[in-house]
Amino acid sequence: MKFQDHTWCLDGHPLTLDDFKYYLQVHPQLSIDDAVIRRLTDSREFIEKQIQNGKIMYGVNTGFGHLAQVRIPDERLDELQVNLIRSHAAGVGVYIEEDIVRLIMLVKVQSLIQGCSGVRPDVVDQLIFFLNNGILPRIPSKGSVGASGDLAPLAHMALALIGEGNVLYQGREEESREVLNSLKREPLILKAKEGLAIINGTQSMTAHGIMALIRTENLLYSGELIFSLSLDAMKASLAPFHRAIHEVKGSPFNTACADRIRYYMQKSEINRSHEHCDKVQDPYCYRCFPQVCGAVWEAYDHVKHILVREANGVSDNPLIFEDQELIVSGGNFHGESPALTLDYLAIAVSELAGISERRIAELVDTHMSRLPAFLVEDSGINSGFMIAHVTAAALASENKGLSFPSSVDSIPTSANQEDHVSMGHRSARKILEILDNTETVLAIEYLAAAEGVDFHRPLKTSPILEKIHERIRQDIPHLDKDRNMSVDIHKALAIVKSGFLQNTAKR
Numbered sequence: 001m002k003f004q005d006h007t008w009c010l011d012g013h014p015l016t017l018d019d020f021k022y023y024l025q026v027h028p029q030l031s032i033d034d035a036v037i038r039r040l041t042d043s044r045e046f047i048e049k050q051i052q053n054g055k056i057m058y059g060v061n062t063g064f065g066h067l068a069q070v071r072i073p074d075e076r077l078d079e080l081q082v083n084l085i086r087s088h089a090a091g092v093g094v095y096i097e098e099d100i101v102r103l104i105m106l107v108k109v110q111s112l113i114q115g116c117s118g119v120r121p122d123v124v125d126q127l128i129f130f131l132n133n134g135i136l137p138r139i140p141s142k143g144s145v146g147a148s149g150d151l152a153p154l155a156h157m158a159l160a161l162i163g164e165g166n167v168l169y170q171g172r173e174e175e176s177r178e179v180l181n182s183l184k185r186e187p188l189i190l191k192a193k194e195g196l197a198i199i200n201g202t203q204s205m206t207a208h209g210i211m212a213l214i215r216t217e218n219l220l221y222s223g224e225l226i227f228s229l230s231l232d233a234m235k236a237s238l239a240p241f242h243r244a245i246h247e248v249k250g251s252p253f254n255t256a257c258a259d260r261i262r263y264y265m266q267k268s269e270i271n272r273s274h275e276h277c278d279k280v281q282d283p284y285c286y287r288c289f290p291q292v293c294g295a296v297w298e299a300y301d302h303v304k305h306i307l308v309r310e311a312n313g314v315s316d317n318p319l320i321f322e323d324q325e326l327i328v329s330g331g332n333f334h335g336e337s338p339a340l341t342l343d344y345l346a347i348a349v350s351e352l353a354g355i356s357e358r359r360i361a362e363l364v365d366t367h368m369s370r371l372p373a374f375l376v377e378d379s380g381i382n383s384g385f386m387i388a389h390v391t392a393a394a395l396a397s398e399n400k401g402l403s404f405p406s407s408v409d410s411i412p413t414s415a416n417q418e419d420h421v422s423m424g425h426r427s428a429r430k431i432l433e434i435l436d437n438t439e440t441v442l443a444i445e446y447l448a449a450a451e452g453v454d455f456h457r458p459l460k461t462s463p464i465l466e467k468i469h470e471r472i473r474q475d476i477p478h479l480d481k482d483r484n485m486s487v488d489i490h491k492a493l494a495i496v497k498s499g500f501l502q503n504t505a506k507r
Contacts, residue, residue, distance in 0.1 A: 009033050012113045014312040015106075017304055020210050023106060024099050030106075030128045032113055032121070039115035040124065046322040047118040047193055051077070058318050058329045059196040060118075081195030085162060088155035088199055091140030096153065096204070098168065101136045103207035104157060107311045108198065117197040118320040118327075126161050126188040135160070135179055136168040139204070145413060146424035149315060149333035150204035153425070158198040163187025200316035202335045208428030209307040209342050215435045216300050216349055219442065220293070222501035223352055224257065225468055226446045227289055228264040230359045232461045233452025234369055235274045236282040238265060246290060253301070254294030260505070261290065268462040270453070283368070285358035292355050299348035306341040335424030339407035342427035346434050350399040353438040356445045357396040360389045363448045375451040375479065382482045385448055388489065392444045395437040402430045402437075443492035446472060454478050468504060471495060 006026055011033035022028075050057060051074060061077055063070035072080050096104070109127050112119055130137070137160035143152030159165035163177040164187075180187055231238075241262050246255040265271055281287060318329040364385045366373040376384025406426040412419040450472045453461055460466055475491045495501070 007031065010036065010109065010113060012036055012039070012110075012115075015110060015308075017210070017213060017308055020103060020106070020311070021214055024102065024214075027102075027134075029132050030109070032109075032124060032128070036113045036115070036124075037121050040113065040119065040121045043115045043118050043320050043322050044120050046320060046325070047327070050327060051192060055327075057193075057327050059200075060193045060318070060327075077192040078190060081190040081192065082162065084195045085155050085158045085190070085199065086164070088151050089159045089165065091143035091152040091156050093140045093142035096139045096141050096208075097211075098136055100207050100211050101139055101157075102131065103210050104139070104153070104203050105131050105137075107203045107207050107210070108154070108157070108201065110312060111201055111203065111314050111316065112197065114314045116314045116319045116321065117316050118193045119197050120191065120194070123161075123188065123190075123194050123198065129185060130161065130167075133183060134169065135176075137161075137176070138166040138168060138173065141429060144204060144425035145411065145418075146202070146205060146335035146339055146422035146426075147331075147333055147420070148317065148418060149199070149201040149335065150425055151199050153204040154199040154201065158195060161188045161198070162190060197316050200333045202310060202315045202333065202338055202424065205335050205338045205342070205424040205428040206307060206310045208425075208432065209303070209338055209345075210311060212342065212345060212428070212431045212435060213300065213304050213307060215432075215439075216345065218497075218499055218502045219349065219352060219435065219438060220297060220300065221505040222496050223356065223442050224260055224293060225264060225465070225501050225505050226356075226442055226449060227293070227359070228261055229449035229453060229461065229465050229468065230363065230445060231261070231265065231286060232268055232270045232465060233363060233371070233449045233456070234282070234286060234359075235270065235279075235456075236286045237279065238262065238271060240282070240287045241265075241290060246294075249291070251291075251294050251298065253297040254290045257294045257297060258290040264464050264505075265462050266464075268465065269459040270456050270461050273456075273459055283358070283362055285355050285362065289355070292351060296348045296352055299344055303341045303345045303348075306337055310338055335422035336407070339422040339424030339427045340405075342424065342431050343403075343405035343407050346405075346427070346431045347403045349431065349434050349438050350396075350403045353392075353396045353399050353434075353441040356438075356441045357389075357392045360385070360392050360441075360445050360448050363445075363452050364389050369452065371452050371455050375448055375455075376482070377480065384479060384482070385444075385451070385485075388444050388447065388485045391489070392441045395441050399434050399437050402434050406430065439496050440489065440493055443489055443496045446496065447476065447488055447492045450476075451479055464504065468501060471500060 006028045008028045137157045139156040144150040160176040167176045169179045241258040315332040362368045364374045373379040374384030374386045376382040406423040
């Protein structure tokens, strides 16, 4: 990929997670390298030659799925592709989020420009036109079983490319054809194989996974800072974060987490004030944090490797290897790798919520925290954080059900031709639900930890933790008496989601 100002020239080389983050933040204008155009043209010419020679090719001049044995006359091949898109656009449910739609299209472009899909440069050019002009197909979130890829979601994307279906453009939902007309752009005319190339593939589940990775990274950095604030609010020991402990365990992720916690706690007056207290050990949710959070970092690292690889791979069918004069039908569309890894990430992120909920429980329990009951003065007349903790418990419990792996399920489709499927799209959708819950649980802990630190005044926490304490107090005052806690939670959640804590941790 070649960079120039706010433009990207895609050349087929691998994109990184940071590239995907940058794209969502900046929306650079995209183009494709001349070498890509030559690669696509050569691949397309090879397919056209095979059609002229009468070669039978799945999805090119045959039906699909269980109808693979039906031979399609040459004069009806373009009609076949349009019918494929219309029939497969059978999704239901709420629309997929805008940024994920952007990622779906970008990942599809990255797949097609490898030159193994047999599409003309016109197909890639239409996708790039949509991205560069902020035209986002309306894609329902349900209807994929994760093999043959994400057929229904990608068919709704393709529908918009050919001027059918609806799109989101400049904040309004409109018919795709009307938007294209207003921009003096022709709908894409699909040729043989091209509709199948667009809708075969794992791009929707992978794009969801890329978004989940971006949000998980934010949660991990944010969660470590929030934990450190809780650590001071509880006057907990720093001994469990000694580097020697983690080095003999052998996990670099645990060691790095403990190192960051010690760094965040430097120069804390609160911590120094209880160096010689009578507490012997802290509960596991404090003492074992590096072992838990480090394990989540390791899961994140593994999932990132798999999903970024998937995002850069070719996952449609059949595939064209023009240099070997081969057209091969296989199963790269099967989403088992994304499904398994996304289920793994779901379990890992759920642990962040589970251990955070336990820390909130410790903070509100006066016998454990030695702070006012439920973190409010005049408790009894005031309930303080009592039900805020209940909300955290409800969300942590909900995550347990959502963490059950979707990838262990399979249901035959297409008259038993597609008899084992990945359910990867469900894996992808539910990790976003788990992230919603976990972000909220950490927001509640952020509120509770800040409240606990208030009770230690005039002692200060560390300089970096004072910074995040000051940030939450800009929007949310100390809880001196009961008020609508939902408002406070939503304000704290907005800070967590904003990336402020992650950016603070990385400085």
